[in-house]
Amino acid sequence: MSKREFHTVVVGTGFSGLGMAIQLKRDGRDDFVVLEKADDVGGTWRDNTYPGCACDIQSHMYSFSFDQNPKWSRSYASQPEIWAYMREVADRYDLRKHIDFGVEVSGARWDEDTHRWYVQTSRGEYVCQYFVAGIGALHIPSIPEIPGIEKFQGTTFHSANWNHDFDLTGKKVAVVGTGASAIQFVPRIAPQVAELTLFQRTPPWVMPKPDHAMPDWTKRLFAAVPPALNAYRALLYWINEVRAVGFNGHQGILKFASKLAAANIKRAVKDPELVRKLTPDYVMGCKRVLISNDYYPTFNRDNVHLNTDGLTEVREHSVVDGNGVEHEVDAIIYGTGFHVTDAFDYLNVTGRDGRDLAKEWQSHGISTYYGIAVNGFPNLFFLLGPNTGLGHNSVVFMIEAQIRYISDAMRLADKHGADAVEVRPGVQQRFNAEILGQLEKGVWTQGGCTSWYLDSQGVNRTIWPGFTWRYWLQTRKVDPAAYELSARAA
Numbered sequence: 478m479s480k481r482e483f484h485t486v487v488v489g490t491g492f493s494g495l496g497m498a499i500q501l502k503r504d505g506r507d508d509f510v511v512l513e514k515a516d517d518v519g520g521t522w523r524d525n526t527y528p529g530c531a532c533d534i535q536s537h538m539y540s541f542s543f544d545q546n547p548k549w550s551r552s553y554a555s556q557p558e559i560w561a562y563m564r565e566v567a568d569r570y571d572l573r574k575h576i577d578f579g580v581e582v583s584g585a586r587w588d589e590d591t592h593r594w595y596v597q598t599s600r601g602e603y604v605c606q607y608f609v610a611g612i613g614a615l616h617i618p619s620i621p622e623i624p625g626i627e628k629f630q631g632t633t634f635h636s637a638n639w640n641h642d643f644d645l646t647g648k649k650v651a652v653v654g655t656g657a658s659a660i661q662f663v664p665r666i667a668p669q670v671a672e673l674t675l676f677q678r679t680p681p682w683v684m685p686k687p688d689h690a691m692p693d694w695t696k697r698l699f700a701a702v703p704p705a706l707n708a709y710r711a712l713l714y715w716i717n718e719v720r721a722v723g724f725n726g727h728q729g730i731l732k733f734a735s736k737l738a739a740a741n742i743k744r745a746v747k748d749p750e751l752v753r754k755l756t757p758d759y760v761m762g763c764k765r766v767l768i769s770n771d772y773y774p775t776f777n778r779d780n781v782h783l784n785t786d787g788l789t790e791v792r793e794h795s796v797v798d799g800n801g802v803e804h805e806v807d808a809i810i811y812g813t814g815f816h817v818t819d820a821f822d823y824l825n826v827t828g829r830d831g832r833d834l835a836k837e838w839q840s841h842g843i844s845t846y847y848g849i850a851v852n853g854f855p856n857l858f859f860l861l862g863p864n865t866g867l868g869h870n871s872v873v874f875m876i877e878a879q880i881r882y883i884s885d886a887m888r889l890a891d892k893h894g895a896d897a898v899e900v901r902p903g904v905q906q907r908f909n910a911e912i913l914g915q916l917e918k919g920v921w922t923q924g925g926c927t928s929w930y931l932d933s934q935g936v937n938r939t940i941w942p943g944f945t946w947r948y949w950l951q952t953r954k955v956d957p958a959a960y961e962l963s964a965r966a967a
Contacts, residue, residue: 484508485887486596486605488582491520493611493860493876495563496541498572500880504887511572512598514581518567520613522560527639527658528665530556533686533768537706538713538871541566545706547699553688553768584825587855592897592965594856597825606896607887610824611860619813621653625791626809635811636662647671648807651796653788655681657767659812664771667781674782674804676796679926680754682738682761686768720869721944731920735761745773754785763924765868828854829899843938844909846900846959847952849879850886855899855963858883864912865948866930866939868921874945882952889955895962904959915942 484506487497490513501509517523532539536549539559546562554562567573581599585608588595594608618635626633634640636658649672652659659675660683667673699706722730739756746752755773757764775781787799795805826834832853838844845851848865849858858879865875890898916922916937921930930939941948 480602480604481510482604483510484605485510485607485609486594486603487511487609487611489513489520489611489613490515490518490563490567490576491522491611491613492541492563492873493613493879494518494520494609495566495570495572496873496876496880497609497611497860497883498575499541499543499566499570500884502570502572504884506887507575509575510603511576512580512582512596512603513576513578514599516578517564518572518576519560519563521637522556522563525556525637525639525658526641527636527662529661530658531661532556532559533657534717534871535713537710538717539873541873542710542877544569545699545703545710547703547706548696549691551688551690553686584827585857586827587829587857589829590965592855592963607856607858607883609858609860609883610862613861617815618811619815620811621788621813623653623788623791623796628793629791629809630793631806632808633811634808635813637815643808645669645808649805650674651676651788651804651806651809653809653811654813655679656812656814657765658814660767660769660772662810662812663781664769664775667775667778670780672780672782674784674796674806676784676788676798677754678785678787679764680757681764681767682735682757683742683767683769683772684734684738685741686770688770714870714874717870718944718946731761731924742773745777747777751776751783754783757926759926760920760924762868762920763926764928764930826854826857828857842934842936843932844905846905846908847879847882847948848941849882849952850900850905850960852900852902852905855897858886863938864916865941867945868940870945875941875948878945878949878952882955885955886960889957889960890962893962895964897963897965899961899963900959901961912942913937916940918942 485501487494487509490511494511495518498511515523532554535552536554540546540562544566550558582596583599584597586595594605596603596605596608618637620635632640632643645666646669648670650670652663652673652675655675655677660681663675738761742752742755746755776783784798788796789799790797795803796809797803824835828834834854843863845859845863848862851857860876860879861872866872867875886898890896913936919942921928921937921940930937932938
């Protein structure tokens with residue numbers, strides 16, 4: 478097997494990987510490679526092609542601040558348009574020459590003698606000084622284990638792996654789950670199928686989506702006058718940022734919003750019993766808040782049925798609910814989201830002194846410094862790592878803060894003639910204690926629900942508990958005192 482050496486290896490070509498690659502080029506570092514298991518860039522926006530797939534953050538915020546797009550067709554862009562933007566960014570910054578496509582990473586090992594990472598892949602070994610994981614958490618589909626699924630003679634697929642070859646026209650379909658993808662694709666496929674039964678475990682809060690086509694005059698204005706685009710983006714940022722107040726301990730705001738959302742359900746759905754089943758019993762924000770204008774009205778259709786009895790068994794041509802009622806189906810579609818808090822369990826990363834990252838996090842809980850660095854794992858950096866996800870604003874904003882921070886860490890090592898930078902254990906411990914204390918006060922913990930934000934111990938390892946401007950402020954520059962610098966032996 479081949480071995481190739483680089484200054485930096487980046488994994489993934491989503492917003493994180495592309496952003497890191499651009500930052501490296503801006504820093505004058507061309508000795509890097511981005512490893513991508515697929516055959517094109519895009520990450521989750523390449524992979525998720527289900528009907529109705531779109532972003533729930535405004536297009537003008539869900540993009541790089543240094544490469545804004547004045548031509549977004551809608552205020553909330555659809556998957557094809559976001560993916561096209563990402564491909565254009567890759568071409569604009571000439572990133573493809575730095576990307577090795579069709580390369581899947583299987584593990585990485587830190588060597589203390591050489592102060593290098595040895596990255597194992599499907600195409601041989603890569604050796605690097607810095608190893609940047611831009612894989613994010615939304616890439617491993619979560620598929621529930623349902624007894625008898627192996628007997629099913631129909632078609633099954635997850636929304637993240639949509640089977641476009643299967644014609645849903647006239648079919649009887651069971652949809653499992655009511656996550657962000659389900660509330661988008663269910664209204665799209667409902668008019669096409671003969672019958673759709675949606676199996677709901679816990680109803681989501683779904684707010685109206687303030688989506689609209691962007692007028693041509695705004696596109697012309699934004700293209701001709703960049704400060705106008707900057708001002709519009711800033712407005713969107715602060716509108717979103719205000720929502721963090723409710724999420725972080727001021728639940729009275731969210732309870733009021735919950736009442737408005739409950740009234741919206743009553744307006745949209747005719748059947749009072751359906752309204753009852755669709756109305757959550759927890760505070761808004763405890764689970765991810767979703768937005769849609771056509772999800773609730775879909776339940777007024779005669780061919781759409783909401784089942785809250787659970788799914789207990791799959792037979793050759795049917796599914797059985799918790800009441801023992803058998804439902805004949807031709808296809809089962811999972812709208813059950815992704816492995817998030819346990820997504821990092823799949824990492825095969827060995828750090829200093831043989832420390833196994835996945836095992837440490839499984840046994841002691843996930844612990845990082847700003848979701849970026851980890852003690853015991855020098856020169857390893859995460860993008861959108863633990864506790865840097867958001868429920869109220871654009872994660873691209875967080876990614877930009879992180880790529881700048883990693884860039885600054887590399888400069889710090891260069892300045893001092895070091896080739897390894899590692900966060901000090903006490904610094905990481907204090908940071909995590911502070912973060913977990915803030916999360917305990919938030920709606921994710923106090924809101925009365927169990928969500929994918931929480932790990933198996935009920936600890937929120939997903940969300941950044943606060944304003945994103947605070948994260949930006951705290952990560953603007955690396956604190957040299959927080960890190961230990963070292964050089965390999967001569």
